[in-house]
Amino acid sequence: MPTETKTTCPYCGVGCGVIAAVADSGAATVKGDTEHPANFGRLCSKGSALAETIDLDGRVLHPEIHGQRASWDDALDLVARKFSQAVAEHGPDSVAFYVSGQLLTEDYYVANKLMKGFIGSANIDTNSRLCMSSSVAGHRRAFGSDTVPGTYEDLELADLVILTGSNLAWCHPVIYQRLAAAKAARPAMKIVVIDPRRTMTCDIADLHLPIQPDGDVALFMGLLAHLAESAAIDQAYIAAHTQGFAEAFAAAFALSFDELMDRTGLPAMQIREFFRLFETMEKVVTCYSQGVNQSSSGTDKVNAIINCHLATGRIGRPGMGPFSLTGQPNAMGGREVGGLANMLAAHMAIENANDRDRVQRFWASPTMAEKPGLKAVDMFRAVADGHIKALWIMATNPVVSMPDGDAVEAAIKACPFVVVSDILLETDTARHAQVLLPSLGWGEKDGTVTNSERRISRQRRFLPTPGNARADWWQMAVVARKMGFSGFDYQSPADIFAEHAALSGFENDGGRDFDIGALAGIDEEIYDALPPFQWPAPSGNPAFEEDNHRPGKSHAKRFFADGGFYHPDRKARFVALQAPATNRTDKDFPLTLNTGRIRDHWHTMTRTGKSARLSGHIAEPFAEIHPRDAARLGIREATLVELESPYGTAIVRALVTERQAPGNVFAPMHWNDQFAAKARISALVAPLTDPVSGQPASKNVAIAARPVEFAFYGFAATSAKPLAQAADYWATAKADGGWRIELAFRHAPGDWMAWCRQAFAIRAGVEPIGYADRQSGDIRLAFFDGARLLAVLFLARTPVAVARNWAISQLTADHSDLGRRFAIVAGRPGADQPDPGATVCSCFSVGVNSIVAAIRQGCHSVAAVGRNTNAGTNCGSCRAEIKGIIDGCLAQQAAE
Ligand code: SF4
Numbered sequence: 001m002p003t004e005t006k007t008t009c010p011y012c013g014v015g016c017g018v019i020a021a022v023a024d025s026g027a028a029t030v031k032g033d034t035e036h037p038a039n040f041g042r043l044c045s046k047g048s049a050l051a052e053t054i055d056l057d058g059r060v061l062h063p064e065i066h067g068q069r070a071s072w073d074d075a076l077d078l079v080a081r082k083f084s085q086a087v088a089e090h091g092p093d094s095v096a097f098y099v100s101g102q103l104l105t106e107d108y109y110v111a112n113k114l115m116k117g118f119i120g121s122a123n124i125d126t127n128s129r130l131c132m133s134s135s136v137a138g139h140r141r142a143f144g145s146d147t148v149p150g151t152y153e154d155l156e157l158a159d160l161v162i163l164t165g166s167n168l169a170w171c172h173p174v175i176y177q178r179l180a181a182a183k184a185a186r187p188a189m190k191i192v193v194i195d196p197r198r199t200m201t202c203d204i205a206d207l208h209l210p211i212q213p214d215g216d217v218a219l220f221m222g223l224l225a226h227l228a229e230s231a232a233i234d235q236a237y238i239a240a241h242t243q244g245f246a247e248a249f250a251a252a253f254a255l256s257f258d259e260l261m262d263r264t265g266l267p268a269m270q271i272r273e274f275f276r277l278f279e280t281m282e283k284v285v286t287c288y289s290q291g292v293n294q295s296s297s298g299t300d301k302v303n304a305i306i307n308c309h310l311a312t313g314r315i316g317r318p319g320m321g322p323f324s325l326t327g328q329p330n331a332m333g334g335r336e337v338g339g340l341a342n343m344l345a346a347h348m349a350i351e352n353a354n355d356r357d358r359v360q361r362f363w364a365s366p367t368m369a370e371k372p373g374l375k376a377v378d379m380f381r382a383v384a385d386g387h388i389k390a391l392w393i394m395a396t397n398p399v400v401s402m403p404d405g406d407a408v409e410a411a412i413k414a415c416p417f418v419v420v421s422d423i424l425l426e427t428d429t430a431r432h433a434q435v436l437l438p439s440l441g442w443g444e445k446d447g448t449v450t451n452s453e454r455r456i457s458r459q460r461r462f463l464p465t466p467g468n469a470r471a472d473w474w475q476m477a478v479v480a481r482k483m484g485f486s487g488f489d490y491q492s493p494a495d496i497f498a499e500h501a502a503l504s505g506f507e508n509d510g511g512r513d514f515d516i517g518a519l520a521g522i523d524e525e526i527y528d529a530l531p532p533f534q535w536p537a538p539s540g541n542p543a544f545e546e547d548n549h550r551p552g553k554s555h556a557k558r559f560f561a562d563g564g565f566y567h568p569d570r571k572a573r574f575v576a577l578q579a580p581a582t583n584r585t586d587k588d589f590p591l592t593l594n595t596g597r598i599r600d601h602w603h604t605m606t607r608t609g610k611s612a613r614l615s616g617h618i619a620e621p622f623a624e625i626h627p628r629d630a631a632r633l634g635i636r637e638a639t640l641v642e643l644e645s646p647y648g649t650a651i652v653r654a655l656v657t658e659r660q661a662p663g664n665v666f667a668p669m670h671w672n673d674q675f676a677a678k679a680r681i682s683a684l685v686a687p688l689t690d691p692v693s694g695q696p697a698s699k700n701v702a703i704a705a706r707p708v709e710f711a712f713y714g715f716a717a718t719s720a721k722p723l724a725q726a727a728d729y730w731a732t733a734k735a736d737g738g739w740r741i742e743l744a745f746r747h748a749p750g751d752w753m754a755w756c757r758q759a760f761a762i763r764a765g766v767e768p769i770g771y772a773d774r775q776s777g778d779i780r781l782a783f784f785d786g787a788r789l790l791a792v793l794f795l796a797r798t799p800v801a802v803a804r805n806w807a808i809s810q811l812t813a814d815h816s817d818l819g820r821r822f823a824i825v826a827g828r829p830g831a832d833q834p835d836p837g838a839t840v841c842s843c844f845s846v847g848v849n850s851i852v853a854a855i856r857q858g859c860h861s862v863a864a865v866g867r868n869t870n871a872g873t874n875c876g877s878c879r880a881e882i883k884g885i886i887d888g889c890l891a892q893q894a895a896e
Contacts, residue, residue, distance in 0.1 A: 005462035006033055008449055008532075009047045010102065010442040011602045013326030014038055014174045015451025016047055017532065020443060020462045028054060028443070028463070036532055038152065038451055044173035045600050045614065045842045045877040052611040054443050054463060060425040061467025064436040072468065075435050076475065079392070080482030082417040083119070086389040092121035092367075094389045096379050099339060100396035101128045101328025102603075104447030104459060106496040107472035108330070109337040110488070111394065112345055114476055115373075116338070117365035118485045122350060122373030123388070125341040127396045128331040129376040130696055134293040135324035136335060136343075137693035138302025141575055142310070144567035145347055145513040146335055149559040150285065150321040151453045151534065156182040157319030160281040164194040164216060164305070165291020165699075169201040169880045170599040172289070172325050172452075177876050180204050190277055194219070195291060196594060197624070197666055198659040200880035207273060210661050211264050213592050213700040217297050218255060218263035218579035219271070220304035225252040226275040227311050232282075237313030241563030241571055248307050248574035255579055263579045278308065283319035290327060290596065294699045296580070299692035303575035310572050316561035325452050332450035336514055336535075337500060341373035342694075346504040347514035362506050363487060375694030376402065377687045384411035392419040394472055395439065397604040399428040400672040403685035403696040404647045421472055424606050428673045428680070438469040442607070445471050447493040448530075454557075456516070457532040494527035505539055513559065513566055582700065585663070589645060589702035591629065594666045595681050596699075599877055600842055601670040609675060615733035616805070616839035620742050621652040621671035621679035624660040625705065635707045638799050640729060640744060643667065645703045648683030651729055652676075653742070654707075665705060669698070676731040712777070714743035715800040717808045718791035720761040727759075737811030740804065752795070756781055760791035770825055780825045787816040792824050802827045803835035805847050840885070841871035841878045851882060855889045862886065 002021035009016040017036020022028045028051045034041035063075035086094045099111050108126075115124040139146045155161055156178060168176040183189045183204055193205040194216065202208045211219060227233055228249050238245045261268060278284055286309065292301045306322050314320040326332055338345040348355035350372055360368040374382055380402060382388045391412070402408040412418055412432045420433035423441040430436055439445075443463040450456045473496060480488040490496050498520060505517020517539035522530070534557055565572040585592055600617040601608045608614045623641055625633075635641050641654040643665065652667060660666055671679035688697045710729065716722065719738035722730075729744035749755040756762055762783050770781035777797040783790040789810050794802045806829040815821050829835045836847030846869045854868040862882050866873040872882050 002029070003462075005460050006458070007443070007460040007462065008329070008457040009043065009050065010329050010459065011046050012172055013328055013331055013452040014172050015329060015449060015455060015457055016043055016174050017457065018043065018047060018050065020051075022462055036457070038453070038455060038457075038532070039174045042174045042177055043875050045617070045875050046602055046608060047174075048843055048875045049608070049611045049614050050442070052613060053607040054441065055610065056466050057610065058424050058426060059441075059466055060422065060430070060436055060438040061469060062438060063468065066434055072470065072478075075437060076478045076482060079419050079435055080479045083390050083479070084483050086417070087119060090389055092119050093123055093373070094387065095119060095121065095391070096123035096374065096383070096388045097392045097394065098376065098379060098396065098398060099124060099126045099334070099394045101126060101131060101331040101334055102395040103330060103334065103472055104445060104449060104493070105330060105333035105337060105456075105500065106447040106493040107394070107476070108334045108339045109345070109496055109500045110473045110476045110480075110490070112338050113363060114480045114485070114488070116344065116369040117360060117363045118367065118480060118483070118487075120367035120369055122341050122369035122371065123379065124339065124373060125376045125379050126334055126339045127376070127398070127401055128328060128334050129340065129694060130294070130401060130698070131290065131327040132293050132324060132331055133340060133375075133695045134295065134298025134690050134693040135288070135302050136340065137299040137690070138306060139324070141299065141692070142303055142306045142572055143560070143565050145565070147513045147559050147566070148324055148452065148454055149316045150323050151558065152178065154285050154319050154321060154323065155179050155287070158189065158283045158285040159319065160190045160192070160277055160284040162192045162194065162278070162284065162286040163201060164286060164288050165293070166287055166289035166325055167195065167199040167201050167596065168287070168325070169199065169203065171327070171597050173599070173875070173877045175325070176201065180879075190281065192274060192277060196661050196664055200599075200884070203880040203883050207270070207277070209266055209270055209274060211266060212582050213594060213664070214295050214297055214580060214582040215264035215266070216292060216301045217304045217577055218260050219266070219274075220301070220308055221252040221255050221577055221579055222257070222260040222271065223275055223278055224249065224304070224307050224311055225255065227279060227308060228252070230279045232279045232312050234311065234313030238311060241565065242310050242574060243569070243571050244574035244576065245311065247576040251576040251578065259579065263582060282314065284314055285319065285321055285323050287323045287325050289325040291699055293695055294697060295695070296688050296690050296697040296700070298690045298695050300575070300577050300580070304577055307574050310574060316558040318558070321558070329451075330449040332452065332454065333448065333456070336450060336504075341375050341379070346500070347512055358507055359503070362503050365487065375689070377689050377694065377696055380408045380411050381687075383415050388415060390417040391415050392421070393429060394421040397427050397429045397606070397672070400604040400680050401669065401682055403682055403698060404687040405680050405683035406648050407687070421475055423469070426674060427604065427606060437475055438467060439475070440465065440469050440471050444469065448497060453534065455532050455534045458530050492524060494522060494524045497527060498522045508538070511566070584700055584702040586702065589704050591703050591705055592664045593643065593645070593684060593701040593703045594664060594699045595669045595685065595701070596666065598668045598670065601668070603670065604672050605670050605675055610734060612734045612736045613842045613845065615735070616845065617842050619733040619740055620731040621650070621668060621676050621681070622655045623652045623705065624655045624657050624666040626660045626662045626664070627656050627658060628662050629705070630654065630656040633705055633707065635705065640708045640710065641705055642708045643684060643703050643705050645684040645686065645701055647686055648680075649678065650681055650684060651678045651708055665703065671731070675733065677727070677729050679731065710744035710746055712745040712748050712795050712797060713799045714745070714793055714795045715802055715804060715807070716741050716743065716760070716791060716793040717789070717811050718760040719789070719811055720791070723759045723761070726755060735808040735811065737808075740808050752779055752781060752793070756783065756791060756793055762790055766790065769821060780827060782821065782824050784815055784821060787814050789813070789815055789824065794827055803829055803837075805837060805839065806835040840881050841869075843874035844870040846871035848885060851885050852889060855886055860886060860890065
């Protein structure tokens with residue numbers, strides 16, 4: 001019987017509980033934890049496929065110095081020496097850590113303590129800066145603390161849920177499923193989606209507001225002005241618990257309705273309907289995510305939303321409140337330990353001398369950073385201009401994720417000393433490391449994470465340590481000791497968590513929101529068994545003690561229903577705002593690029609890129625573009641398109657769709673140099689940031705788009721990893737039995753057979769079958785090793801129209817039959833091998849053609865399609881897409 005381990009999903013901020021099991025054979029399986037209060041057993045497609053991402057392929061297993069294997073002692077000696085030397089010669093601000101929301105809280109705590117309390121600089125920032133730092137800044141301005149007032153349960157209890165800048169269906173799928181289930185059970189519940197794109201989330205929306213990028217401040221200012229003159233205004237709450245209402249209202253009132261329509265791009269009727277819903281439904285939750293945060297006005301957007309909740313007193317009560325959905329698994333944990341350059345540990349403020357003194361006394365540290373450090377964009381600028389002499393990057397891939405990515409890559413390359421701690425040998429960032437340190441991955445490391453609703457859960461180890469890898473906290477603690485610092489003698493993550501908990505309660509008389517002092521004395525045994533719990537958990541809290549020892553019980557705590565904010569006067573602040581101009585386009589860059597996530601990939605694909613199932617959903621980088629724009633620019637469906645901004649270019653596949661608003665383009669942020677020739681979309685993003693939070697504006701980027709013509713286009717399925725660089729354009733993805741790759745060539749290589757042998761590692765002596773059509777230019781070549789297909793290449797002068805999933809399935813098929821071999825070269829599935837089409841349901845590998853066939857047989861609901869094909873019956877992440885396919889087919893049938 002395999003041993004089961006309760007742990008937490010390492011992807012998004014929902015923080016789902018996972019039960020992992022490893023059989024005697026070593027095979028791992030995962031399932032949802034029915035007792036975890038975030039997901040109650042559900043997992044999305046990414047969570048369900050976790051077991052497919054934990055192999056050791058491509059892992060870095062030993063420390064390396066300049067690409068040569070080294071001992072830990074030598075590697076960490078060098079790191080300590082270089083950091084100490086830079087500090088001695090150039091001062092503490094000459095070094096920096098760039099860390100990650102993928103770190104566990106214990107790793108984050110040690111990084112922050114070492115940099116702020118011992119090195120004496122606040123130059124530690126994190127990829128969470130790119131994710132939700134505008135929410136942090138907005139919370140701190142309004143509440144005096146970085147507090148998420150509500151819980152996930154509020155979304156189910158609300159009568160109105162507003163999702164602004166959040167494609168919940170793809171980016172927080174389990175919360176989407178909880179919300180969809182709540183709406184199905186209580187159809188009177190209303191859902192409003194505010195998004196420039198018609199995303200899959202709109203499937204459950206009663207109202208979709210296709211707002212102009214960055215129109216949110218104006219929309220919520222208009223709402224505040226409307227509410228102030230309606231019965232929804234809560235004068236008693238405003239008077240008792242807030243300050244600044246008059247100024248905020250005056251600023252909002254000054255925005256005319258015409259200006260409101262102009263800034264939002266929304267028709268009057270839609271705006272009025274939105275206002276009516278908010279006014280008349282008391283239980284309202286407004287969720288916001290990257291569409292709000294990743295903006296040059298992100299902090300103002302957050303405050304515009306919070307203003308409306310404060311004005312109506314709809315905060316901290318069941319089913320009410322503003323709700324920030326965090327992108328990463330431990331963005332919240334990072335905030336709790338002060339992992340951002342402008343924060344101190346345990347939600348204390350770096351600008352506050354008393355807080356600095358308190359933390360320094362607690363740490364018994366020799367020094368303390370006295371001012372905020374460099375935020376991510378400024379940090380890499382300081383690397384570029386030579387101010388940063390030593391940089392340690394942990395668990396993140398800034399060459400792919402940072403705006404102006406090409407400049408970031410150049411800066412890292414030029415930095416005198418770069419350390420990278422990661423799990424993979426080859427990433428766009430790790431290739432520039434002078435010291436590469438092998439970290440533990442999910443399933444190997446041990447610690448805690450905090451999800452979007454303030455719930456702290458254990459990530460537990462269930463796999464052995466691979467090679468010589470070590471935990472990030474261990475790496476930093478050793479370096480700290482080698483630099484001569486005391487206070488880093490941790491033996492385990494439990495030691496670190498106990499210290500973190502003690503600091504949160506240290507001299508905390510209720511004046512700080514983050515308090516988990518109840519766990520200050522935690523020992524290994526209790527830490528190992530710790531069930532998920534929601535903070536605060538101050539010491540001596542009997543409810544906490546009781547609830548947290550009952551598995552599956554939610555220790556729900558909301559903030560601010562009765563005021564008690566964390567400004568010195570315990571009152572919240574309204575923020576008076578100005579609606580920003582939103583249009584960045586000009587004649588050279590006339591389109592607005594919006595970047596984001598897709599359903600089945602995570603960040604830079606270092607883990608999800610290992611799963612054939614996840615890679616099958618969308619296997620190539622793409623840009624969604626409206627049909628009118630496509631027609632005007634001469635971009636045809638499925639051709640290749642070049643996107644260009646003043647900062648960089650990318651080449652991706654055109655996806656012409658009315659989901660996209662005219663004038664706007666959407667492109668995913670995941671692809672990178674490991675998976676495509678030129679698809680790092682962040683390279684196009686300007687290093688333009690929110691003036692308060694420092695968060696980059698990744699959703700409103702002026703670009704140009706144009707078709708790119710190639711002489712030959714290709715598609716191949718290959719059992720060996722392709723040597724992709726052999727083509728001018730390529731995008732590769734894992735497939736069952738091997739890899740798939742899209743190709744394009746500016747000039748035909750002289751000898752296609754020789755090209756295949758090199759690109760697909762075909763050994764000498766293996767001769768292909770195939771054909772070449774002189775007139776059309778079509779070429780097909782297939783190589784076999786006995787009954788096994790090694791590689792098949794389809795080439796044409798226009799984008800290849802072969803049934804891709806069928807072609808890929810031939811990698812695992814038996815080809816003893818000669819007829820089947822020739823069927824591959826013909827590029828046509830036989831009658832006994834129907835082409836399933838592009839994957840929609842990753843769990844059961846159900847393609848779009850199979851779903852359409854079921855609909856034609858009379859399956860006109862998601863449930864009926866599920867009964868017929870299994871699609872959508874496991875994790876449910878594809879249900880919104882299935883609904884879209886049903887709607888499309890039925891509309892087509894009606895028109896016929
Ligand atoms: Fe993981 Fe999916 Fe849950 Fe997010 S919603 S934590 S990705 S299983």
